[in-house]
Amino acid sequence: MRGLFVTATDTGVGKTEVACAILRNARAAGLDVIGMKPAQSGHDPGEPSDADRLRAACDGAEPLEVICPYTFAAPLAPAVAARVEGKTVSLARIVDAARALAARHEAVLVEGAGGLLVPLTERETYADLARALGLAALVVARAGLGTVNHVALTVEALRARRIPLAGIVLNRTVAEDDPSVPHNVAEIARLTGCEPLATLPFVRDIAERASIVRSRLAGKIQF
Numbered sequence: 001m002r003g004l005f006v007t008a009t010d011t012g013v014g015k016t017e018v019a020c021a022i023l024r025n026a027r028a029a030g031l032d033v034i035g036m037k038p039a040q041s042g043h044d045p046g047e048p049s050d051a052d053r054l055r056a057a058c059d060g061a062e063p064l065e066v067i068c069p070y071t072f073a074a075p076l077a078p079a080v081a082a083r084v085e086g087k088t089v090s091l092a093r094i095v096d097a098a099r100a101l102a103a104r105h106e107a108v109l110v111e112g113a114g115g116l117l118v119p120l121t122e123r124e125t126y127a128d129l130a131r132a133l134g135l136a137a138l139v140v141a142r143a144g145l146g147t148v149n150h151v152a153l154t155v156e157a158l159r160a161r162r163i164p165l166a167g168i169v170l171n172r173t174v175a176e177d178d179p180s181v182p183h184n185v186a187e188i189a190r191l192t193g194c195e196p197l198a199t200l201p202f203v204r205d206i207a208e209r210a211s212i213v214r215s216r217l218a219g220k221i222q223f
Ligand SMILES: Nc1ncnc2c1ncn2[C@@H]1O[C@H](COP(=O)(O)OP(=O)(O)OP(=O)(O)O)[C@@H](O)[C@H]1O
Pocket: 008, 010, 011, 012, 013, 014, 015, 016, 017, 018, 050, 112, 113, 114, 171, 172, 173, 200, 201, 202, 203, 204, 209
């Protein structure tokens, strides 16, 4: 399958921001890529969900339930949220849904939930999904203190499972930089052998942020 798996070092790190920018850039460049959020949980009904945002970035090219087969009310890992609701998540169903999208489009971008080893089903994590789909993983991480360790652990977990690393993107999720920020790109490159593709600025305004993230990632992500 041609595509990309967007994971992160944690929840709330910027996967959806980065995923939407990549989708918009690729589609503007003529690639028919479709975004998918296999499972989402706990989104505020007053706000657009991740699946809504990915769908908007793809001009509504597929129905919501097609790009997001599982939705849960509680803000929990999908496997846990499903258990609480007396439901089950099936990896096979997600893989089938992704393959159906891949058959209708040139590429599929899959956004995880939280980090790489978040439980997706009773037996599988998001790493198992990336492997089942044969996709390389883009790792989104915070720009500040703690990120070197989080990125190194995530890259080690990817390599242990032979999931190709598509790249690393650092994102300033807080307004103030801490003293580690100027050192983190070089430390991550030294520890992982992979230089981060970009460090995104903190931008409060949503529309302005979307356009800046797009320009910072333009031409840097290959499918
Ligand atoms: N560069 C930035 N500047 C300012 N705010 C940001 C930036 N990046 C992300 N945010 C904000 O941080 C929050 C988390 O971002 P996002 O939803 O992309 O994270 P996520 O990794 O997709 O989370 P989840 O695990 O829930 O899918 C959002 O409210 C977003 O508006």
